[in-house]
Amino acid sequence: MDLALIQTIPFVLAFLYAIPPLRAALPLPVRTWVATAIMAILVVALLGYYPYIEAAALSQGSVVRVIEWVPQLSLSLTFYLDGLSLLFGLVITGIGAGITLYTGYYFADDPQEGDRFMMWLLAFAGAMLGVVLAGNLITMFILWELTSITSFMLIGFKGGKYADARFGALQAFLLTSVGALALIVGIVMFGSVAGSLTNGGGFVFELDTLLNLDAAAIAKHELYALIVVLVALGAFTKSAQFPFHFWLPGAMSAPTPASAYLHSATMVKAGVYLLARLYPPLHLSDLWVSLLVSVGVLTMLIGAVFALTKRDLKGLLAYSTVSALGSMVALIGLPNYEGMKAAMVTIMAHALYKAALFLSVGTIEHNTGSRNVDELGGLRQYMPRLTGVVAVSVLSMAGLFPFFGFVAKETLLDGFLKWKDPNGTLVLAVIAVAATLTVAAGLMVFWDVFIKPAPRAIHYHDAPVWLDATPILLAVGSFAFSVAVGFGVIFQPFLQTIVPKTFELKLLPPDGFANTAFQISTAALLLGAAAFALRHAWLPALAQLERLPVSGSALFKAFVAGLDKIGDVALRLQSGQIRYYLIVIFIAASLMIWGYGAVENPLSFFGFALKDPPTFETWVRTFMLVLACAAAFFSIIQKNHLFAALTLGVTGYSIGVIFLLEPAPDVAVVQFLVETLTTILIILILGRISQKQREDASNRLWKGYLQKRTGFPIGVLRDVAIAGMVGTAVFFFTLAAMTTRTTTTEVVDCAQGFVPAAIQIPIENDETGSIVIPRSLSIAAYHLCNTKNQLGVTDVVGAIVADYRAMDTLLEIVVFAVAALGVLTMLSRGLSITNPLAPRQNRVAILQEEWDKKELAEIKDATDLATPFTKLVARIVLALGFLVAASHIVTGGDAPGDGFTAGAFLGLAVSLWYVVYGYREALNRLRILRPYYLLMAGLALGTLNALLPLLWGQNMLSFVNYGAWIGVDGLLKEVGLKFTTTLVFEVSIFLTVFGGFMLVTETIAHPKAADMEDSPLKA
Amino acid sequence: MEDLAMAAAIGTLFGMGVFQMLRRDLVKAAMGFALLFNAVNLFILSTGAYRGASAPYTTNLADGKATSDPLVQALILTAIVVSFGSYALLLAMVNLVSRRFNRIDSDEVKELIN
Incomplete structure (x- = not known):
């Protein structure tokens, strides 16, 4: 199967689980099994690559799949599969299939939660698979982050109920994100170093280039140390290495399937994967060895010690996972190749036994309601199957022959034994101690939970049988793998994946008891068993460690609290009042213009501006401009809103005259129509706001915000100053725009x-x-x-709107339609007090009551002006409107007017109906004209028209003469028509604009929109 | 001269719009936006490259007449309609505030929220 397909499938599954009707298509057990089967198919698909990788292993063979995107910029989607990615891919899909099955039954009581969980789990599986299959470091990083996000959702899955789930999720997310920040910097540096080594510049992120770089040359580069530290930081945070280890136990608030999958088998190993992946180019230095071995071994010890302090089974397993991750990191740090081999074997063994243990704990919690060692005991009589599973897994974890963990521990010790370093003995001693403690911890899980009698009665209820399937399979794996090794299967490609060297893997050391590794591991087993037997003597003392004054989690909390404090300071600047934001924006913007003016000497523009002598037209234009400004000024000082709105209308009409003088007939027509509509709109809105509110607001018009304190309208003065500042800035800006260009009055050549x-x-x-x-x-x-x-048209403006800049226009009509729907939403639904955005529910509810009693009575239907004469006018205007609209659209190509004017004109005619007939009657009489349908038809037609040219092999929004295609072009020409994309687009503009105008008027004309039971706006 | 008058008018309208936007009376503040829309449309118009005395029709061009700039006109045409949409949205918001808080004074509404 194609790697791209393998990568896509988990995401598709997650998507299907995200959509209720899709997932409901199959009943719960069936969809669980289908998802499991699909994940299993991925395992088989990946195994299909095994023979090829095995055959090519010695030459470090890999499969590279490139999907080109922008080849000119060498941007492409690359997948890279070699032994290492194959190993991880198999772990992710294999354990993933098992976890999918387990999850389906684990959540059997609450399918809804289960589906939500499954969605995130599968999305994680896709992301994790992406990390290991990515053929490009940047792609890998993106998916790396996606695993953090999905992990956040899974840890915080029960965050709605439990604060510790929220905290655990946040802690894990922030820590891994900080590491990821370091990582991306490291990746980019590495990319540039690689670029300078291969191309002589630029960046290289493709894995197949990076992995073949000369490691010695990289180690000599001045950025090398920084790159190693940054990449290691990313890996350490992700793989819970000391001192970042504490997020992993904190993440145990995730539902157990997630803990088993993400926080034990896969995601936490992403850091290990990264280190192994970049081992070939980066490993050649003492820094690499000392950093990885010291951090890894320390983590190993700390994990093993703290695992014993935990009475919570998941916490215990989490710390033991930390310990195992430490061993993997340390092994990758080893300068001999045996370390890499041991790391790979450890990864396999750990995934098998730890996932099984986690899932068993999940089942225990599911069945007994507890996962505390002190509350449990004697479970072997209730769950015989799981007893076997846990026994096998614990023994594998302890490293007992003949389980796979034994092979892992032998290779691990072997790797460290072959490391000739002055500190080698110390490191080996620490590892032996950690191994001993791990044995004790493992026995505690098995003995205290399954064998030792329960301290008190356990409320046990059975779980679905299939819940045991995955743990049993994993336990069988722990055994089967070592059997396979015994028969000589050595997983060649996995072992020599990074280093081109043939390794051997033996079940038992050939030299038997003479083998040092075997001696150490046997000693660790015996000591561990002894320590377990004597646990009552030392465990309480060790448990004191839990009460350390300094813990990672506490430090993290303090750090976050400190950040919050800084945030508080920043928050104080955020007053929450739009006015202050506006003031800052305006002042900043005008200062920028002023700054430019200071450089460019604004006075020089006057010379240009004055060079044309005034003509008659100039005087007319100037007069209109003065009129516009004067009207605007009156609208400002006018206290009465109605008069202010009317004077504002004068401004709009004056500007319409300016457009007319330009000459810009199309624009002028639209300006006049829209200005009229605007005035009607504001009058209607004013009708919906009670007299008292308006008067109150008007009376305070000149009372400044600070007047309460100072008794002086300082706010108004400040606003005058700001307005003056902005106004002059705009003045100079306009002058500069107009005079730094050559405007011509010549005929275009x-x-x-x-x-x-x-x-x-x-x-x-x-x-x-x-x-x-x-x-x-x-x-x-x-x-x-x-x-x-x-x-083929003569109106250039229309042509630009409907063809040359059709994309703009299409988007603008969409914006307009959305604005109209916004008005509808706000005035129908937004008024509802159940709106979640409503601040201070109780307080506002009282206001609402107050309103219902008093204010509503005062509001009259401002729109009822019905007399026989006005009705006649309204009818004539509407009929006329349709005629005008039709003519504007049809002849729009050659004469003033187009879809916009047609829509605005009809909108105006309809709004007249609402004014004359009143809301109800107008609605009744215009029942055929529903604005929603108009909007839908307009937008659909516009989109269709944009796409249709594709049929002719042209680009979207290209010009097509439909008439010629049907064969009626000549016929239409006879009557002066052209059936083209332009015409269709004009129609769609018309429909949308008309629908939008109508929707706005209809909504606003409704005097009590939200209060009428039968209001169509409630539908 | 004409440029100067135009620039002065645009600056004045814009400044007055800004002043209106900063009013505590929300209806007035909404009207400020209308002033801004007009000022901006005028600004776009003033940046046209052609200052002919006839409308931008190819027939006029064929007759050898200088035309005005069609591009800025097309830009304004759509802008006017979208401005109307935003203005309607603003007014609807004012209406919403008036209903919910029984006030159209932004400072008082702010006090109610806090």
Whole structure:
């Protein structure tokens, strides 16, 4: 199976589990089995690569699958599979299949939770698989982070109920993220070093290049030490190495299947994987050895000691996992190749016995409600199968012959024995102590829980039989693997995956008791058993360690609290009032312009600006501008909202006249129509706000915010200053924009031939050295010259809207539709007091009551102006509106008006109906015209029209003459029509704009939208 | 001269819009946005590269007449409609605040929330 497919499947499964109707398609046990089967298929698919990898192992063979994305930038999705990734891939999919099955039955009582859990678990499986299959360090990093995120969700799975789950999730996430930050810096540095070694520059992140680099050359690079430390930091945090180990026991608040899978078998081994993966290019230095061996061995000891202090079975297993992870890291640090071999064997053995133990603990908790050693005992009579499983797994963990853990421990000791280092003996002694403690911990799990009589009665209830399937399989694995080794199967590609050397793997040392490793491990077993027998003598003393004044978790808490304190200071700057944010933004923006002005001398612009002598038109235009400003000023000082709205309308109309004088007929028409609608809109809204509220607000209009304290309208003065500052800045900004370009009144010379100007703009240095960009090459000239021959229409503005910049327009009508729906949502649903965003529920609820009693009575339907005459007018206007709209669309290509004007005109006509007939009647009479349908039709048509050109092999939004394609082009031309993409787009603009306008008016015209039981807005 | 008048008007309208936006009366603040929209549209118009006296139709061009800049007009055309949408949204929000808090004074609403 293709690696890309293998990688995708878990994500697809997670997605299917995420969507209720999809997962509900299969009943619970069936979907559990299907998911398990699919994961199992992935195991088989990966095993399919085994023969190839085995055959090519000595030459470090690998499978590289490249899916090119942007080959020009050498960006591609690469998968890389060699012995190491295959080993991890098999662990992830194999244990994953088992965990999937276990999860399905573990959550049998609460399928909903189970499905949610399964979704995250499968998403994690995909991410983890991605980490080991990624052929590129950056891709690997992204998936590495994804494992942290999914792990966060799984640890905090019960965070809704338990605070420690939330804390554990956060702690794990923050710690691994800090490590990941170090890691990404290390990766980028490594990429640049690799780039300088291969290409003479740039970055290289592809694994098949990185792994073949000259390790000696890298070790000599000045960044080498930093890279090793940063990468190791990433690996240490992920793999819970001292002093970051404490997140792993904290993560035990995850449901047990997650603990077994993520926090024992796979994710915590990602750090180990990373170190093994980068071993070939990075291992050649003393730093590598000393860093990894010291941290690894220390972690091993600490994990083994703290495991014994735990009475919680999961905590115990978590610390013993920490210990095992330490041994793997230390082994990868060893400068001899036996270390790598031992690490691989340990990974396999650990995944088998530890996952089995975790799952057994999960079942114990499921069946008895407890996982505390002190509360449990004598479980062998209740769960005979699990007793066997735990016995085998514990013995494998202790390293007893003939279980696979024994092989692992022998190879581990062998690796350290072959390490010729002055500190070798010390390290070996520490390892022996850790091994002894691990034996004692293992026996505690088995004996105290299964054999020793229970201290008190246990409330036992049985679990589904299938819950035992996975632990049994894993325990069988612990045995079967060593049998396989006994028969000479040595998992060649896994062992020599990183180093090109043939290894041997023996079940029993050939020299028997003369073998030092065998002696040490036997001694550790006996001592461990003895220590267990005498545990009552020393365990209470050791348990005191739990009460250490300094623990990692406490330090972490203090650190986070400190960060919070800093956050509080920052928060004080965040007043929560939009006004202050606006003030900061405005001042900052205008200061930027002022700063530019200080450099460029703003006065120089006046020279340009004054160079044209005033004509008659200039005076008219200036008059309109003055009128606009004066009206705006009156709207500001006017206390009455209604008059303010009307004077504001005068501003809008004056600007419409400016557009007309430009001349910009299309724009002017839309401006007039929309301004009218805006005025109607604000009048309607004012009708919905009670007189008292408006008066209250008006009366305080000039009372500054600080007046309470100072008695002086300081706020108003401040705002005048800010407005002045911003206004002048905008003034100079506009002057600069207008005068640093060459505006021409010449006729466009189409003979020049226009290429899009942005590409062609030459950049020249004038004598003063500044850059001059001649702006006369506007793309507008291209539009002017080509509209007729390319689109067959004469209105250039319409052509730009509907064709040249159609993508813009499409997005804008979507925005408009969304805004209209937003109005609807806010005014129908948003008013509901059940809105979760409503602040201070109790207080607001009282206000709501108050409102219902008093204010509602005061509001009158401001829109009822029905007289026979107005009704007649409304009818005529609507009929006329349809005619105008039709003509605007059809002739829009050659005359003023287009979809926007058509939509705005009809919107206006409809809003007149609401004003004249009142809400209910207008709604009744216009029942056919439903704004939702108009919006939907408009957006669907626009999108379809954008996509249709693909059928003609053209790009999206290209121009297509549908008429010519159907064969009616000539016929249509007779009547002066053209059936093209442009026309269809105009129709879709019209429908959307009309629907949007109508939706807004309809919603706002409703006087008591939220209060009417039969309101269509409630639907 | 014309440029100067235009720039002055744009600056004035923009400044007044900013002043309005900072009012505690939410209706007035919403009106400030309307002023800003107008000022920005005028600004876009003023950046046009062509200052002909006839409308941007290819027929005018064929007749040898200088036309105004079609590109900025197309930009404004869509901007006007979208401004209306945002303005309606703002006013709906004001309406929402008025219903929920029985006030349209932002400072008082703020006191109610805290």
